Amino acid sequence: MLKYRPEELTKLPRSVEYKAGTVYIIDQTKLPAEFKIIALRTVEEVAEAIKTMKVRGAPAIGATAAFGLALYAETSKAKTKEDFFAGFYKAYETLKNTRPTAVNLFWALNRVKELAEEHREDSLDEIKRLIVEEAQRIADEDVEANLRMGHYGAEVLPEGNVLTHCNAGSLATVHLGTVGAVLRVMHKEGTLKLLWVDETRPVLQGARLSAWEYSYDGIPLKLIADNAAAFVMQQGKVDAIIVGADRIVANGDFANKIGTYMLAVLAREHGIPFFTVAPLSTIDMSLKSGKDIPIEERSPEEVLRCGGCRVAPDVDVYNPAFDVTPHKYLTGIITDRGVVWPPFKRNLKKLFGEIY
Numbered sequence: 001m002l003k004y005r006p007e008e009l010t011k012l013p014r015s016v017e018y019k020a021g022t023v024y025i026i027d028q029t030k031l032p033a034e035f036k037i038i039a040l041r042t043v044e045e046v047a048e049a050i051k052t053m054k055v056r057g058a059p060a061i062g063a064t065a066a067f068g069l070a071l072y073a074e075t076s077k078a079k080t081k082e083d084f085f086a087g088f089y090k091a092y093e094t095l096k097n098t099r100p101t102a103v104n105l106f107w108a109l110n111r112v113k114e115l116a117e118e119h120r121e122d123s124l125d126e127i128k129r130l131i132v133e134e135a136q137r138i139a140d141e142d143v144e145a146n147l148r149m150g151h152y153g154a155e156v157l158p159e160g161n162v163l164t165h166c167n168a169g170s171l172a173t174v175h176l177g178t179v180g181a182v183l184r185v186m187h188k189e190g191t192l193k194l195l196w197v198d199e200t201r202p203v204l205q206g207a208r209l210s211a212w213e214y215s216y217d218g219i220p221l222k223l224i225a226d227n228a229a230a231f232v233m234q235q236g237k238v239d240a241i242i243v244g245a246d247r248i249v250a251n252g253d254f255a256n257k258i259g260t261y262m263l264a265v266l267a268r269e270h271g272i273p274f275f276t277v278a279p280l281s282t283i284d285m286s287l288k289s290g291k292d293i294p295i296e297e298r299s300p301e302e303v304l305r306c307g308g309c310r311v312a313p314d315v316d317v318y319n320p321a322f323d324v325t326p327h328k329y330l331t332g333i334i335t336d337r338g339v340v341w342p343p344f345k346r347n348l349k350k351l352f353g354e355i356y
């Protein structure tokens, strides 16, 4: 039973919206210094915003890409269906090639593409209308999924101090967050005593984004360097760890921001419950193991600089944006259809079998 509505859980606006051929996003590269909403008016601008992480976070990326297709549909000057679909597929490829790890991107793009193809015999105006409608539906469903996950997660996380990594908050989704929804419901219920926020080098999604959005909503938190997480756990100051996910595969292995695997091993060492939370649109049942997940490598500049200052000489850099945590370290997977417990391979298969 959902006790709270989004507006009772956060004062933030949605992270991405669409209106009449324009995609509006919060420019996350400007936070925390500046809260700025920017307008994206071409597919290329949408793609660039995803690539440069002006908008980031698996579900937010998916919804933004879907709105990119809506933007194409609503602004296309094509006179024939053949020309329209030629441009549609070009837009689809441009958006598909932005970032490789978060499966929500491909899930959202394919959902819109398949709908458009199913209605190829309809009028061009009807096809355009359906594309825009489906993109909006994807965004609205994300908010409802987050609301459900918030309630499910708050039921299973123990009362006390929670540690999180990166940002899987409202900014990483259309609204509320995945981790963010759980933390906000716990805060509402009085069961979240303190939130430990990992700064999350090199892009600092924790320090710049999580610290900003959770303090904005009044959640008590302490920001720590990534290297301090183990010490905080060793002092017995963490009662649970909850992180987002960019791709969960059929056996429960999952990709998430670099540094997640380290936390999982430490949680096991210290007997701390370790959860990931993600909607079904983040689960890729086509991959059997985490070894199959494509891991994005980003620019060396992200590591060579911090807060705009150069922090290292011009040396070789390895900058994987994600790592893969084996399912054996997971206590549970909080989804919008309930909590999935071990054995993950069997229970994920059962969950998807009941739905599809």
Ligand SMILES: CSC[C@H]1O[C@H](OP(=O)(O)O)[C@H](O)[C@@H]1O
Pocket: 056, 057, 058, 059, 165, 166, 167, 168, 169, 172, 173, 177, 178, 179, 205, 243, 244, 245, 246, 255, 256, 257, 258, 321
């Ligand atoms: C709610 S999914 C958030 C997920 O996405 C982040 O990656 P990035 O900031 O590179 O888009 C991170 O892995 C979060 O856990």
